[in-house]
Amino acid sequence: MNEATRLTQTAAYLEAHGLDGLVAFNDGQNSFLASNAVFVLAGVRALGESAVVIDRAGGATMIVTPAWDRERAAATARTERTVGTDDLAAALAADLAARGLTGRRLATVSLGTLGLALARRLGAVLGAAEPHDNFTRDLARVRTPAELAAARKAAWIAERGYERMLGLARPGMREFELAAELYCHMKELGAEDNFLLVSASQHNLAVRAAGRRVLDDGDIILSEITPCYRGQYAQICRTTVIGVPAPALADKYPLLQQAMRHGQAAAVPGATIGDVARAIDGCLAAAGYGAFCKPPFMRVRGHGLGITSDRPGDVTTDSDVRLEAGMVFVMHPNQYLPETGYLMCGEPVVITPAGAEALTEHMATLDAVGG
Amino acid sequence: MRTVQPAIMIGSYGWDEDRLPRDEFQLRTAELHRLMDANGWQAMLIHGDAREHRALAYYTNFVPRLRWAMALVPRTGEPRLLVSMSARDVPWMKLMTFIADVRTGWDWAGGFESWLATLPPDGPARIGTLGFDEIAATLHGAVERSLGNRFTLHDAQKLLPTERPLRPREISLMSDAAAMVQEAAGAMAAAWRGGAGAEAASLAGERAARAMAAQDVRTLVSLDGGRSLVPFQANFSARPDPFVGYLAVKQAGFWAELFVTAATRPGALHERALAGLAAAHAAFAPGVEGGAVFAASCAALGTTALHPVLGQSVGRRVGLSLDEGGALTRDSRHKIALGSVYALHVGAVEAGGGALASAMVAVGPRGVRVLCRSDDV
Numbered sequence: 001m002n003e004a005t006r007l008t009q010t011a012a013y014l015e016a017h018g019l020d021g022l023v024a025f026n027d028g029q030n031s032f033l034a035s036n037a038v039f040v041l042a043g044v045r046a047l048g049e050s051a052v053v054i055d056r057a058g059g060a061t062m063i064v065t066p067a068w069d070r071e072r073a074a075a076t077a078r079t080e081r082t083v084g085t086d087d088l089a090a091a092l093a094a095d096l097a098a099r100g101l102t103g104r105r106l107a108t109v110s111l112g113t114l115g116l117a118l119a120r121r122l123g124a125v126l127g128a129a130e131p132h133d134n135f136t137r138d139l140a141r142v143r144t145p146a147e148l149a150a151a152r153k154a155a156w157i158a159e160r161g162y163e164r165m166l167g168l169a170r171p172g173m174r175e176f177e178l179a180a181e182l183y184c185h186m187k188e189l190g191a192e193d194n195f196l197l198v199s200a201s202q203h204n205l206a207v208r209a210a211g212r213r214v215l216d217d218g219d220i221i222l223s224e225i226t227p228c229y230r231g232q233y234a235q236i237c238r239t240t241v242i243g244v245p246a247p248a249l250a251d252k253y254p255l256l257q258q259a260m261r262h263g264q265a266a267a268v269p270g271a272t273i274g275d276v277a278r279a280i281d282g283c284l285a286a287a288g289y290g291a292f293c294k295p296p297f298m299r300v301r302g303h304g305l306g307i308t309s310d311r312p313g314d315v316t317t318d319s320d321v322r323l324e325a326g327m328v329f330v331m332h333p334n335q336y337l338p339e340t341g342y343l344m345c346g347e348p349v350v351i352t353p354a355g356a357e358a359l360t361e362h363m364a365t366l367d368a369v370g371g
Numbered sequence: 372m373r374t375v376q377p378a379i380m381i382g383s384y385g386w387d388e389d390r391l392p393r394d395e396f397q398l399r400t401a402e403l404h405r406l407m408d409a410n411g412w413q414a415m416l417i418h419g420d421a422r423e424h425r426a427l428a429y430y431t432n433f434v435p436r437l438r439w440a441m442a443l444v445p446r447t448g449e450p451r452l453l454v455s456m457s458a459r460d461v462p463w464m465k466l467m468t469f470i471a472d473v474r475t476g477w478d479w480a481g482g483f484e485s486w487l488a489t490l491p492p493d494g495p496a497r498i499g500t501l502g503f504d505e506i507a508a509t510l511h512g513a514v515e516r517s518l519g520n521r522f523t524l525h526d527a528q529k530l531l532p533t534e535r536p537l538r539p540r541e542i543s544l545m546s547d548a549a550a551m552v553q554e555a556a557g558a559m560a561a562a563w564r565g566g567a568g569a570e571a572a573s574l575a576g577e578r579a580a581r582a583m584a585a586q587d588v589r590t591l592v593s594l595d596g597g598r599s600l601v602p603f604q605a606n607f608s609a610r611p612d613p614f615v616g617y618l619a620v621k622q623a624g625f626w627a628e629l630f631v632t633a634a635t636r637p638g639a640l641h642e643r644a645l646a647g648l649a650a651a652h653a654a655f656a657p658g659v660e661g662g663a664v665f666a667a668s669c670a671a672l673g674t675t676a677l678h679p680v681l682g683q684s685v686g687r688r689v690g691l692s693l694d695e696g697g698a699l700t701r702d703s704r705h706k707i708a709l710g711s712v713y714a715l716h717v718g719a720v721e722a723g724g725g726a727l728a729s730a731m732v733a734v735g736p737r738g739v740r741v742l743c744r745s746d747d748v
Binding site: 027028029031048066067068071086111112113116117174175176177179180181183187188191194196205206211212226228295299 | 377
């Protein structure tokens with residue numbers, strides 16, 4: 001399987017469901033947690049709102065905004081035709097007409113994510129199209145070899161970013177300065193985007209985006225480093241102390257590492273996401289922290305990663321999503337403990353028959369930088 | 372300019388109460404109250420998301436770093452801000468706004484419906500909206516379901532003046548943003564002149580802006596000598612001459628932007644772009660129509676085509692959004708307004724390459740003041 005087969009798979013889906021065509025949209029925003037349907041089908045991350053039209057014969061058009069971005073999009077698009085426009089609705093109407101799809105039975109993906117004014121104009125063009133919003137995220141739920149390689153590269157960039165942080169973080173530095181340098185360093189390594197949270201306190205309640213706070217001795221720096229490489233986000237979660245870690249911190253951090261190993265072992269093909277979350281929670285509960293395995297002390301035990309597919313979704317005990325070999329997500333038993341505050345520990349993983357294999361070279365440890 | 376929207380804005384956000392004091396927001400809230408009174412609305416809903424949030428930022432100072440936020444402003448009583456973040460993120464969200472009642476938008480019943488229940492049942496059944504052109508259709512559906520048959524929504528945008536004059540303190544903040552973009556663009560050009568490739572130079576500009584606590588930084592760069600501009604490609608080997616790049620920064624909620632062209636020796640296209648910019652500047656005065664500015668620029672370009680990346684415009688108003696309207700296009704009847712800040716940009720392109728030049732200008736009672744310009748870089 002490769003990315004190009006997704007167009008033919010889409011055509012087969014249309015055939016199987018008695019549909020004449022599919023129109024997938026993207027709102028031009030890039031969520032690291034969501035599937036970008038246009039990227040899944042066309043292989044292009046557009047600047048503005050965009051669409052892909054696919055007919056039952058497998059013919060496909062990508063429509064990008066703004067018009068001047070057409071040349072770049074066409075250079076990498078997997079579709080047979082690429083249109084640049086400043087009026088997505090008009091261009092869509094023209095392409096549907098050219099393909100004989102006007103008034104035919106159409107499916108849509110992600111129309112509801114677009115801004116209301118545009119969505120209404122598109123709705124008028126599409127008529128009574130049926131939303132099939134899960135189609136692309138299901139189609140791309142297992143990474144292709146190229147996507148997995150890109151995810152590994154993203155994980156490699158994340159680790160290099162973290163190494164940079166270990167070399168840079170010092171008392172007196174502001175959080176935003178640290179974040180700026182990490183962001184730019186990872187961009188130098190090829191990261192086209194980065195969901196980067198870096199924050200510090202002496203007793204953290206959660207991680208957040210960097211602010212103006214000045215780093216101090218004894219701070220615990222939390223970092224959620226999530227570079228994107230060729231459309232694949234990979235996330236690592238790390239905990240770093242400025243100075244010598246307090247005894248409680250050194251004592252408790254291995255609990256998170258152990259929970260991570262339990263989660264990895266449970267994450268085999270056929271297991272449910274709920275099984276994985278329970279394995280992690282069980283480890284913490286056995287150490288006496290069962291009451292903390294709920295918000296606001298933690299949020300989820302991991303989650304899918306965009307922008308191809310966010311499957312298997314949030315790692316929560318109530319999820320019955322079944323794991324498949326080749327799925328990629330981040331597993332993170334991040335946890336608030338009363339003795340230490342919030343701690344972070346997490347890796348991007350790929351599901352294999354032996355469990356969840358970390359895409360990183362080095363698993364999270366409690367690290368210290370000079371105070 | 373349209374650039375790739377990042378997954379999150381990583382810059383330093385907060386509410387600088389010294390520069391935008393509480394009384395500024397009292398004035399802004401009073402505008403909403405007048406609007407509600409004039410139209411018989413019991414409340415207003417103001418939506419913004421990570422990409423477009425000018426109305427939300429104006430009335431609340433809040434900028435969503437990702438996803439969306441919505442201010443719920445009753446005519447009587449205190450406003451509430453819903454933020455599409457988890458409940459544990461709320462304490463940090465509060466640092467960005469004067470609104471005390473900030474809640475997670477993920478708990479719709481506790482956030483939106485509980486607020487709706489506080490509206491007096493005998494009050495008007497009408498609610499005004501701002502920013503709803505850009506609200507996701509799914510979120511709009513949730514709002515409508517909660518309103519049911521009790522309330523109707525009414526678009527307030529068309530009732531507001533299209534060109535709100537900036538107050539002096541807003542122009543002061545925009546001057547700061549312009550100074551930042553000028554300095555960062557200088558770092559970008561200096562890196563290229565120092566031997567860096569186009570993308571490395573662009574990154575040098577971004578790094579400089581982020582180190583100055585920019586809230587957001589956007590870049591485009593040319594890998595083909597100015598003929599086209601592209602977002603970041605991680606292609607560090609290309610070092611075209613001339614270098615053409617675009618840099619936008621956000622500071623205290625306000626945007627500033629510049630196109631920069633640098634070359635080892637003067638080029639005819641760059642000269643034409645500079646001449647076009649000078650002509651735009653010369654024609655630019657309060658009351659002048661946008662079409663006249665466009666015509667003056669194009670006359671200076673001669674037979675050379677206007678750069679396509681500009682979308683047939685030589686400028687527009689900039690503020691809390693990179694596009695505050697007032698595009699200076701061929702047919703524009705928009706009149707240059709006092710109390711506005713404009714980005715002017717003129718570019719020339721031929722088959723072999725292109726060049727762009729730009730400036731930002733503030734239109735005040737003492738004339739048109741240049742805030743930054745690319746030929747100073």
